Amino acid sequence: MTAAEDGPTPPRQAPFVVDPYPTLARIRANGPVSILHSDEGLPMWVVARYRDVRAALADPRFGQDARRAQELADRRVAGVTLGGDMVHMLNSDPPDHTRLRRLIHGFFTARRVAAMRPLVQRITTALLDELADRDTVDLVADFAFPLPMLVICELIGFPPEERAAYRSWSTAILTHGDDPAAFGRALRELTEHIAVVLRRRRTDPRDDLLTLLLAARDQGQLTDDEIVGMVFLLLIGGHETTVNLLGTATLALLRHPDQHAWLRRNRAALPAAVDEFLRYESPVSMATLRFTTAPVDVDGVEIPAGELVLVSLGGANRDPDRFPDADRLLLDRGDAGHLAFGHGTHRCLGAFLGKLEGEVALAGLLDHFPALALAGTETDLRWRNTIMLRGLESLPVAPRG
Numbered sequence: 120m121t122a123a124e125d126g127p128t129p130p131r132q133a134p135f136v137v138d139p140y141p142t143l144a145r146i147r148a149n150g151p152v153s154i155l156h157s158d159e160g161l162p163m164w165v166v167a168r169y170r171d172v173r174a175a176l177a178d179p180r181f182g183q184d185a186r187r188a189q190e191l192a193d194r195r196v197a198g199v200t201l202g203g204d205m206v207h208m209l210n211s212d213p214p215d216h217t218r219l220r221r222l223i224h225g226f227f228t229a230r231r232v233a234a235m236r237p238l239v240q241r242i243t244t245a246l247l248d249e250l251a252d253r254d255t256v257d258l259v260a261d262f263a264f265p266l267p268m269l270v271i272c273e274l275i276g277f278p279p280e281e282r283a284a285y286r287s288w289s290t291a292i293l294t295h296g297d298d299p300a301a302f303g304r305a306l307r308e309l310t311e312h313i314a315v316v317l318r319r320r321r322t323d324p325r326d327d328l329l330t331l332l333l334a335a336r337d338q339g340q341l342t343d344d345e346i347v348g349m350v351f352l353l354l355i356g357g358h359e360t361t362v363n364l365l366g367t368a369t370l371a372l373l374r375h376p377d378q379h380a381w382l383r384r385n386r387a388a389l390p391a392a393v394d395e396f397l398r399y400e401s402p403v404s405m406a407t408l409r410f411t412t413a414p415v416d417v418d419g420v421e422i423p424a425g426e427l428v429l430v431s432l433g434g435a436n437r438d439p440d441r442f443p444d445a446d447r448l449l450l451d452r453g454d455a456g457h458l459a460f461g462h463g464t465h466r467c468l469g470a471f472l473g474k475l476e477g478e479v480a481l482a483g484l485l486d487h488f489p490a491l492a493l494a495g496t497e498t499d500l501r502w503r504n505t506i507m508l509r510g511l512e513s514l515p516v517a518p519r520g
């Protein structure tokens with residue numbers, strides 16, 4: 120069963136938000152690049168075929184610098200906010216990008232992340248134990264969200280009891296087009312919060328990222344604004360993505376009982392299954408906005424210099440020229456060539472951690488709740504209202520079936 124066959128569109132949700140794949144298939148069929156317009160009328164080029172997406176992500180002629188992207192947008196349509204107010208590695212180009220990424224790279228190596236398995240396991244078990252006696256739970260609010268949030272708080276050195284505030288700031292910032300006032304407020308409050316925690320950490324150093332960032336600042340390796348940007352990126356990038364993975368992977372299992380049963384019988388296949396979940400529902404559906412710094416030929420079509428470009432990871436991961444039967448979830452596909460973590464210079468720094476969290480969380484769900492079932496109907500499902508991310512707002516389930 121594909122997502123497109125899964126029932127009518129819930130009220131007030133744009134069809135693209137509920138199921139982007141038919142549109143992405145049309146964009147791929149249309150040619151190597153298409154031009155779309157944002158609600159404000161801003162033209163953006165879209166690349167959605169696997170080969171072209173992979174090439175674009177590795178091509179230094181596609182810039183990321185948020186300030187330059189905003190200038191390009193301003194020249195086209197007055198008053199458009201791209202939302203890149205906070206400068207961090209994901210919206211910077213080398214050499215700033217290289218310097219910022221190098222500073223914290225050591226926290227995310229395979230070895231360092233493997234050492235975090237007991238922490239991820241402990242958090243997972245504690246969360247699932249709490250759900251055991253309940254008839255219905257919201258798998259997103261009660262599990263998929265707190266798990267990566269508690270992990271990233273530990274890694275950064277942030278007070279986990281503030282996690283509800285982090286979630287609402289994060290939502291307001293990511294959906295900035297919906298409510299610009301809420302966006303501005305969230306950005307201000309988060310910046311102030313980061314400054315307060317940093318001040319506290321100065322007198323109470325620990326083995327966490329905040330302590331490392333403070334030391335780097337003292338050595339002149341980054342500025343105060345860059346610390347705030349770094350923490351902002353890790354807090355948001357470190358949970359929004361994994362929340363989406365856990366929610367959509369669970370939904371995919373509930374929608375595909377044959378695959379669910381197969382995974383129970385083949386538990387050793389879980390790491391590879393996580394790759395298939397990432398391919399099937401790319402948690403970051405659209406890479407962050409790029410722009411051309413020079414004319415670029417995409418499979419015979421030229422994008423001139425100075426154009427804004429959307430690179431569709433969700434489109435690439437469902438490209439039938441790369442993945443046979445691309446719209447089917449096949450947990451034994453055995454192909455980790457998806458682009459869900461991006462590719463090239465900005466490939467996800469937290470990829471090992473995201474995969475570890477996916478593995479431990481799904482193993483925990485299979486162990487704790489073998490009869491897990493959807494509570495409510497498909498039409499009750501709410502998807503996050505953004506074209507950039509692919510995730511559920513909530514997922515009501517009955518843990519004991």
Ligand code: HEM
Pocket residue numbers: 208209210220271352353356357358360361364397401402403405406407408432458459460461462464465466467468469470472473474
């Ligand atoms: C399943 C989970 C995750 C997915 C699918 C994911 C996806 C991505 C993607 C697609 C990019 C590149 C975006 C682009 O090129 O525009 C990215 C970058 C990044 N991710 Fe992740 N991510 C995940 C988990 C995490 C976690 C857990 C962390 C941190 C704790 C993290 C930190 C970052 C950072 C810092 C970058 C920027 C890298 C750079 O600019 O060089 N991610 N992620």
